[in-house]
Amino acid sequence: MSRKKEVAILGVGMHPWGKWGRDFTEYGMVAARAALADAGLAWTDVQYVAGADTIRNGYPGFIAGSTFAQKLGWNGTRISSSYAACASGAQALDSARAQILAGFCDVALVIGADTTPKGFFAPVGGERRSDPDWQRFHILGATNPVYFALFARRRMDLYGATAEDFAQVKVKNSRHGLHNPNARFRKENTVADVVNSPVVSDPLRLLDICATSDGGAAMIVTSVDYARRHVGNLDGVCRVAAVGTVTPRYPQNILELPDIASDSTAVVPAPARTYKDSIAWSAYEQAGIGPDDIDLAEVYDLSTALELDWYEHIGLCPEGDAEALLRSGATSIGGRIPVNASGGLASFGEAIPAQAISQCCELVWQLRGQAGPRQVEGARVGITANQGLFGHGSSVIITR
């Protein structure tokens, strides 16, 4: 009900995801121009640039707000640059939202883009023996898929999930992404494709695990008053109802990427909500709604099995029931609560600083009824969820 805590989304834009190895700013600029055009605004109307950083593209990547402000033409705007691993884009959105809600600006550009290396993500260079990210690779060879696999194996041993269940997530998402012009992979996969692909980190196979991609995404967010003046009314204007970005609570008793050990529950008992639960619930509480109010979700399917975990974390079903929810068809387009209508990371691959923004772009297109063949009919409320390294995560709720 408290509309004053909302900001409007007037424009969204993306550069398609792929693997070209070009300067990351090229992708970001395409996305920024597309978002400005979608909003019917010019760069000179923007008062604040919130950049989401990439750590694999040198100095310009660490100062994304400045990098894109200069690319678009120095304009005296204020800027911020956020790094929060996979949640960087949502942190940038939260920064822009706070500036707008505080009354410091009316129009902000939120932007993230990346160019990624081939293969496994590795820590940034140098022998940094006290860096947990360096330690997990050097001492254990604990790649990102190792952590994804630990969660997948628990689903199998505790809830009876099968390799075919995991494959069905990929099949669903590949079908969703088939007609998404921004998706990198537009090929419908079968269960056989997935279960016959090579095992990377047991039980996960190559097609269970998301790729690393190049891509860029941008949003133009404004105060609600500005949107009303610019558009003439607020009919059909999407709004950010919540941005949940919380750290874990001690003790973080679930072993998460990139940690080598969990926190201890010897003295302080584990919190009532696990960390990933708390990410979504912080957004629900902010928006004053619950899982029953959601029409669609974009969740972080770094692996097929992690998408199933997210069904439970965002409250679509009780713990252990995700496989049944998937099998029922509820999370496919046309079902009760479609998940990853965009095609998800399965169809995109991960372009880290752009990914959380791209989740929001998809929700906006869906809520406006502009999603074409992948449209979720009548969608009015959507949620995103993602998690990154070192206690970062985000959940954004968008309504119209």
Place this chain on the structure above:
Amino acid sequence: MSETLSRVPIIEGWFTDDPVTPSLVGAKCPACGTYVFPPRSGDCPSPACESPTLEPAPLSRRGRIWSYTENRYAPPPPYVASDPFAPYALAAVELQAEGLVVLGKVVTGVLAADLHVGMEMQLELDVSHRDDEHEYVVYVWAPAAPKPKVTGTVET
């Protein structure tokens, strides 16, 4: 040749190089009693505790598998992979007394097909890799011997 190599831990201070009863070395808060692994000095991680110090503490040698996996491809550097690469398992093992889940490699020769959630494991040492001068030792989880618990002196 290996006899000329000096034996060094892959990382300093994380485990005791005891050939019979090695143990992980964590840290314990002298004020509230909570545990930390990997070991470190400095402040207690509990938000409700203001202790500015932690003390080294040996951890239980046995625990149960929280989850596990098996790497089928060589991880990128700074991991030092064997050539040709041989798949190896990793296990996250829950130590009951400390309330910690600790990720480690699984002893050479034991793969994912040999493991299950809840299985009892014990801490051992294994050679991670060698270079011209050193043999690097790493802690590993191994299926617990099917006999009464070793009465070591490291457990308190």
